[in-house]
Every structure is written in C-alpha cells, then in structure tokens.
Amino acid sequence: MSRITMFLYGLVCYSVALAVFVYAFGFIGGFLTPTILDGAPHQPLALALAIDLALLAAFAAQHSGMAGRPSNAGGHASCRRRPSAALTCS
Secondary structure, three states: OOHHHHHHHHHHHHHHHHHHHHHHHHHHHOOOOOOOOOOOOOOOHHHHHHHHHHHHHHHHHHHHHHOOOOOOOOOOHHHHHHHHHHHHHO
16 A cells, blocks of 8 residues: 555544544534434334444454454554554444
C-alpha cells in the first residue's frame, strides 16, 4: 500500500470512530438522536437479550482476532492495525 492510501484509510477509520462516539454522546444525553437511553423499550426482553448476546459475541470474536500474532506482510502492520481497530470497535 502506498503511504497516501494508508493515510486515507486511517482518516476514514478514525472519522467513523469519531462519528460513533458523537452519536453515543447524543444517545446517552438524549439529544439529536432518534432514540434515547432512558426511552421506553420497543422490543420484548427476550429479543433484546438475544441481540445483546449476538453483539457481545461479535465484539469478543473481533477482539480475539486482534489478539493473535501480528502479520508483517505488506508493510508496517502497526500502521494498518490501529485504524482497523478503531473502525471495527466502532
């Protein structure tokens, strides 16, 4: 990858992560988002728990994959891992 491509990839990943954090602040604070944290539940408890469990499993799988040995093929692995981590954790 060229340096410009890596820079643009990092910029996009960190921009998405920033957007997720800004949305989270609005969700928790109750402004500029379609739903709020303290709002009335829209789904039954069993469905909500199933969705939470699926999201937790996806989060665990992503973190397990990132905990493996780093690959140095194709340039500096650390230049690709940090933006990818920001994107996938968002």
